[in-house]
Amino acid sequence: MQAVIAVLPGDGIGPEVVAEGVKVLQAVAARFGHTFTLREGLIGGCAIDATGEPLPAETVALCRASDAILLGAVGGPKWDDPQARVRPEQGLLGIRKALGLFANLRPVTVHPRLIGASPLRPERLQGVDLIVVRELTGGIYFGEKRRERGPDGEWASDLCLYTEAEVVRVVRVAGQLARRRRGKLTLVDKANVLETSRLWRSITTRLVREEFADLEFETMLVDACAMHLIRRPTDFDVIVTENMFGDILTDEASMLAGSMGMLPSASLAEGRLGLYEPIHGSAPDIAGQGKANPLATILSVAMLLRHSLDLPEEAACVEAAVATVIDRGIVTADIATPGQVIATTTAVGDAVAAVIAG
Structure with a gap:
């Protein structure tokens, strides 16, 4: 298969987690013989800095010409003034409206190894x-x-x-x-x-x-x-x-899943076009430190493969790879148990890509 994917890294930890999502897309392409053309665009605070607008017309055109969109996160203290004429969140609302992304799917599952990361009693989490x-x-x-x-x-x-x-x-x-x-x-x-x-x-x-x-x-x-x-x-x-x-x-x-860093989402339009992103925000307090959990973004890639590219086998492969990496204990601090070795954002992405590659 050949597909064009718009990549919108955004702000804060967005570029870090999106980089790991791209790494996984490339691993899937190599294993299954696909060609994914990745084209980057601006949205949010970085777009305001570069163009004065949170959603440049070029970004909308890029997304409309693509088969799917992978988004990081938008926002941060630099653009937090609620009285400002333009704000990063306007880019997010704008892209949804411009592309007709009317249905947001947010799955919640609990990996058995992560039950201890949730503040809820373990017996309430079995089978969520x-x-x-x-x-x-x-x-x-x-x-x-x-x-x-x-x-x-x-x-x-x-x-x-x-x-x-x-x-x-x-x-x-x-x-x-x-x-x-x-x-x-x-x-x-x-x-x-x-x-x-x-x-x-x-x-x-x-x-x-x-x-x-x-x-x-x-x-x-x-x-x-x-x-x-x-x-x-x-x-x-x-x-x-x-x-x-x-x-x-x-x-x-x-x-329930222990961390926002575990939850992906898909925003779907009529037809197959969709935008895929983790539900977490830009977390500027940990940006650039290698602490961000990329698994929600990687699981969003799985949703992209399933819903927009109609590649269910590839999607299942990504989800299985994430489960394997969690089972091996290669996780960031937000879902680590006491005393567990903490992995970096890049290390988690590398581990998932390696599992996919076999």
Whole structure:
């Protein structure tokens, strides 16, 4: 296979973890006889420094001309002023909107060797295997924002807006995914308070009845879900929810796996185009020190191979290599057990690539 992959290293630890993801892509290409053409672009703070904008038009064009996108992370203290005209996060929101990346898939599994890295009791983590499907281009993050001064002082508002079409298309992705997994779909909302959540619930309930009647289906309020993710995480299979709820719940769920450094994600458009990134941020406090865990990025590469390039065997090979490296104890500090030798970012990537190469 020949494929063009856009590589957006971003800020902070982004370039470090993306370098290990690229290393793994090259190992896969060599083992399976593929040709991956990698083309680098700017996004986030580094793009602001170079061009004045967090998402240059050249980056959007590069991504549109590619089969898939690998992203590191954006942001850092240098660009943290919330009053600034341009901010790194605008690049992230902008690329999602520009490419129509409406469905964000965030799988959460727990490697047996890493159970001790989680703050939860071990018995609650055995068999955790869930995936959150988060709507990514609508809701409060993209709604109209206002901030003004009135007779009672300053006031602000953020509009949370969803259309039926936006809900239907992401629920269809979640339903099809649940059908390929264990057949259970959980809608998370706040329908006792929010009108947008009541829209989500009515549309999802109807769609499940009409198209996914074979699935086990439940609805759950977001606050209850936040509790049950910790109390009984093995009960979940596929969770579908709106943009902000999905953002918060998946950060919480990262503690099941022991570290944000273990969780990959895929942001999918209609068709096969997708953007793949770890769920963690740019972690500027450890940038350049070789401490960043590259496994979430490497597992994002596996998702890229599976969803955008339709290479399931290669994806499984990467996932198996990650499991092997963890079993061998070649891990960064965030998932190391007391007394364990700590590996660098590069050493972990080298180890995964070596396993793939055989």
